[in-house]
Amino acid sequence: MENMIEVKELRKEFKSHSSRSGLKGAFRDLLTRNYKVVPAVNDISFSVKRGEMVGYIGENGAGKSTSIKMLTGILTPTSGTVRVNGMDPHKEREQFVRSIGVVFGQRSQLWWDIAVQESFRLLKKVYNVPDDVYNVHMNHVIESLDIGPLLDKPVRKLSLGQRMRCELAAALLHNPPLLFLDEPTIGLDVLVKLKIREFLKEMNAKYNTTVLLTTHDLSDIEALCERVVMLDEGKIIYDGQLSSLRSNWGEGKQIEFQFADTAVTKHSLQPLLAELDAAWTPGNRQNVWIANVLNEEHVISEVIGRVVAAHKITDLKVHEISIEDIIRNIYEEGITNG
């Protein structure tokens, strides 16, 4: 399969000035300023195949948005090469942007004061979509996203969930083979999220649309993407299957005990786990403690047996470690601990 996105040694540096402190410093800043060169994206390389749905994740400021902006041709890279859909996004801008759709969750690309359908009409002209293609494709999109009743309302009167569905429809109006979604579900309720996910899956199945998705909501990624690219401080720290992330780092189970006796301390619980390669972490209440153990039958039974024999408990839960925990662990401890 051909590559839709190819990124090699991509780097983007920003010059940022640091203000000196105090009034004296402010006056000195008037004359000369201290500049620091900060790499926001630090020599990253990856590729995405046609039809793939890839989750692009990282903490705030990890360089996600900056790299998306380089992939869409908004920013020029400091160094490195980007080929998206066989084109250089920056040099062949007008030709290139016809082949992509973009949704920025935090910015609207519809015209604020006019009805949604007028925005659609303008975009149809902008992308030169013929009437018959538009009618077939958009009728389907409008129906799947259930935005028919919203079309004659001005954008400023729509709720966030309604607006987001319209944004998505606008981004897909010219049926692009590649879709960039930058936090598309930010601030949306569960029902709208589910609708958007379902719709994206359908588009991917129907048109083989490639999707690059950034989000802080990992349930989006779990629902849509098989592969994740994880960024930290401008570098890729993980690139691979979501499932292997779980099997490599999420082997353990968490057993949550709620004790009848509130005086239980980590110190008094510690001997119970001796030689078992497990650790206690405090739960969300004073008498709740969580044992992090390996996912092996005899260990789990042994821990439960020992704890129940030693203390009275009122509740007991066994959790699988969530993707969120795994990713938090990776960020906190680094990839090497896996």
Next chain:
Amino acid sequence: MGKYIEMIRIRFLMMLAYRTNYYSGILIYSINIGAYYFLWNAIYGDKGSIEGMSALQMTSYISIAWMARAFYFNNIDREIAQEIKEGKVAIEFIRPYNYLLMKTMQGLGEGIFRLSFFSVPGMVVVMFIFPIAFSTNPATWLLFALALVFSFLINMQINLLTGILTFFFYNNMGLIRAKRVVIDLFSGLLLPISFFPGWAQKIMDFLPFQGISYVPSMIFTESFSGSEVINAVLFQVVWVLILILPIQILWLIARKQLVVQGG
């Protein structure tokens, strides 16, 4: 080309979405024309003409200058500045069109809207209140229309230039305000250029501003005669061509070092 025409239509719709702006605009322009009418009448007193212009020509000049302003004036520079500051300009870069041309079309949409729903009816009202001399010569009207197109273009180009400068200054509201005052004064809107002292006129011959208001108003009131008209229109054309250069250069530099603000 269809997309640019469509943009004019969208701008029409946007103007219609805010009716209060429309009504308050009519009020502001009427007050301005009225104030200048009485001011110039007081200045003229019983003098027949000043600097070769009669009192009637002067009041016609003032009314037509303000009505023409409704067509060429727009806040596109402010809009560009805002889009850059809020980072919205990023959205514009992922569209397959020329951003500056699209902005020009929005300005044109706004201008056509105001010309047809504001200047023309406004002029009829003004005619009933103050005596104004209208030319009956179709050639004058034609030349006036032509000059008005160029005055729109020059003003638009200056707006684009001020707007693009936001890329470099991040916040240039001060510059935008200064530009507005400079244009109102040096374009001949408040005072015909021929009323400035000789040395100031010489300086202004090397600036584009009089192409915005002075030239179309002088043509309309038939204060220019013979070759003066042709020279004035040529003056506008030359400036339209000259101004393309700095805009394109600044635009290329801006795109190179674009920093999208706000994430």
